[in-house]
Amino acid sequence: xxxxxxxxxxxxxxxxxxxxxxxxxxxxxxxxxxxxxxxxxxxxxxxxxxxxxxxxxxxxxxxxxxxxxxxxxxxxxxxxxxxxxxxxxxxxxxxxxxxxxxxxxxxxxxxxxxxxxxxxxxxxxxxxxxxxxxxxxxxxxxxxxxxxxxxxxxxxxxxxxx
Amino acid sequence: xxxxxxxxxxxxxxxxxxxxxxxxxxxxxxxxxxxxxxxxxxxxxxxxxxxxxxxxxxxxxxxxxxxxxxxxxxxxxxxxxxxxxxxxxxxxxxxxxxxxxxxxxxxxxxxxxxxxxxxxxxxxxxxxxxxxxxxxxxxxxxxxxxxxxxxxxxxxxxxxxxxxxxxxxxxxxxxxxxxxxxxxxxxxxxxxxxxxxxxxxxxxxxxxxxxxxxxxxxxxxxxxxxxxxxxxxxxxxxxxxxxxxxxxxxxxxxxxxxxxxxxxxxxxxxxxxxxxxxxxxxxxxxxxxxxxxxxxxxxxxxxxxxxxx
Ligand SMILES: Cc1cc2nc3c(=O)[nH]c(=O)nc-3n(C[C@H](O)[C@H](O)[C@H](O)COP(=O)(O)OP(=O)(O)OC[C@H]3O[C@@H](n4cnc5c(N)ncnc54)[C@H](O)[C@@H]3O)c2cc1C
Ligand code: FES
Ligand code: FES
Numbered sequence: 001x002x003x004x005x006x007x008x009x010x011x012x013x014x015x016x017x018x019x020x021x022x023x024x025x026x027x028x029x030x031x032x033x034x035x036x037x038x039x040x041x042x043x044x045x046x047x048x049x050x051x052x053x054x055x056x057x058x059x060x061x062x063x064x065x066x067x068x069x070x071x072x073x074x075x076x077x078x079x080x081x082x083x084x085x086x087x088x089x090x091x092x093x094x095x096x097x098x099x100x101x102x103x104x105x106x107x108x109x110x111x112x113x114x115x116x117x118x119x120x121x122x123x124x125x126x127x128x129x130x131x132x133x134x135x136x137x138x139x140x141x142x143x144x145x146x147x148x149x150x151x152x153x154x155x156x157x158x159x160x161x162x
Numbered sequence: 163x164x165x166x167x168x169x170x171x172x173x174x175x176x177x178x179x180x181x182x183x184x185x186x187x188x189x190x191x192x193x194x195x196x197x198x199x200x201x202x203x204x205x206x207x208x209x210x211x212x213x214x215x216x217x218x219x220x221x222x223x224x225x226x227x228x229x230x231x232x233x234x235x236x237x238x239x240x241x242x243x244x245x246x247x248x249x250x251x252x253x254x255x256x257x258x259x260x261x262x263x264x265x266x267x268x269x270x271x272x273x274x275x276x277x278x279x280x281x282x283x284x285x286x287x288x289x290x291x292x293x294x295x296x297x298x299x300x301x302x303x304x305x306x307x308x309x310x311x312x313x314x315x316x317x318x319x320x321x322x323x324x325x326x327x328x329x330x331x332x333x334x335x336x337x338x339x340x341x342x343x344x345x346x347x348x349x350x351x352x353x354x355x356x357x358x359x360x361x362x363x364x365x366x367x368x369x370x371x372x373x374x375x376x377x378x379x380x381x382x383x384x385x386x387x388x389x390x391x392x393x394x395x396x397x398x399x400x401x402x403x404x405x406x407x408x409x410x411x412x413x414x415x416x417x418x419x420x421x422x423x424x425x426x427x428x429x430x431x432x433x434x435x436x437x438x439x440x441x442x443x444x445x446x447x448x449x450x451x452x453x454x455x456x457x458x459x460x461x462x463x464x465x466x467x468x469x470x471x
Contacts, residue, residue, distance in 0.1 A: 001188060001189075003189070019186070020186075020187055020188065020189030020232065021182075021183040021185060021186055021187055021222075022183075023182065023183060026181070026182065039181060041180065042179075042180025042181055042223060043180050043220045043223065044216055044220060044283070044286075044287055045372065047284060047286060050286055056260075056289045057285060057286045057289060058286050058289050058290050059216075059286045059287065059290065061180075062215050062216055062219045062220065062290065063215070063290070064189075064212070064215065064219075064232075064234075066189055066191075066234075067215075067234065067236070110285065110286065113285075129285055130284075131284050131285075131371045131372060132283060132284015132285055132286050132287060132372060133284065
């Protein structure tokens, strides 16, 4: 039986009809054209599909779409403000933390929550927080550097992003 | 006549496609515990409870489970709490692992449970997964089981028109098997506060920070002023069909004076209590050997915590 659900997606209320067995990841990608969240393992191992639900990073590949009815969903597409990239996005670019890029939306969504919870993360705390995300290209070193740099620029409050 | 040869593929592609949930089901969202139990009773055994979904949805993707009905338990608000009730701490079954990890009372009084939860998966899964799901999934490797067992936790189970409280040691029946009937739910976990001074610790050996345990162990102990061990619990996971108490180790150490030497000797006895197998994560031999080592290490850490050093 199909269901009509309504949720906030990157700041705007949206409505969509879904079947109970439809996954949030597929609904975001196929019904809303948001291809930032990536499908990779499909079983929770890699973090490529990470989105924020009510502000917390979760895996869209293991979330039923019906389960976000009434809730707040943010994907990587929702981070830029007025055409300006989020400090995390800028830092990833500046530090060469992106190679093929497939894993990056997941890393950035997780890092966003990390920096809200902990504005002064140590390298160890960063590595601990991103352990649910796999990157096959970069070797993580530049990803960690980028998150550290973004933490600094967010602390300096040099941008309109919160 | 041409004979058609049907070549059967080695893997059934429908069982490895993890992109979709290849099963149609009806979906329910009860709001109260009572409604939940009545619904389960009505739907019968082909219904499955969905909590965080981090075990269940993976199993549906792999067609290990094909439920006709899925009952989302997360909207039952009365099952989401961490509450100090004087003699014991109560944790609602749908409490997320992340909330448990962040609770300072749990970190202080039930350190082994705090450490176990921190050692689980990545932050995304800990935001989704519930403690009830970890127990009800009944994996022999479930990380919250050993610490809850060392603290003598009890489980409140609710069925249609009744509720009961059982010791966690009676809950697991085998891999993926618990005592729960189709119309019963795990509602809450009760953990009695141990008498001070008690120390506890959890250690997990896994291939990566994200993986299930090859072996995990939780210990708790209390020593008197003269260093005699007056209460002790040792529980291991992933080395038997269910999490197991290492009674040989406990019996060897109770009422003995704590020393590294006797702990090392007693820890070797753990092999009498476990029956590990070889699987994709590890071998039986390795599990036996490393169990001795982590039992010893965990006991030494727990002792230091009793002494506050
Ligand atoms: C990548 C990855 C890493 C993981 N790492 C770990 C790890 O390190 N350690 C570990 O122990 N586990 C790990 N897991 C397994 C899983 O995340 C945990 O077992 C989790 O706690 C399950 O909780 P859930 O709420 O997601 O359960 P669900 O998947 O929603 O449910 C699990 C089972 O329990 C039943 N159920 C749930 N709640 C109740 C209830 N209240 N009453 C009756 N039945 C109920 C469901 O019907 C289902 O059969 C991992 C999983 C993944 C995908
Ligand atoms: S695609 Fe979701 S965790 Fe890998
Ligand atoms: S940049 Fe290619 S997987 Fe991370």
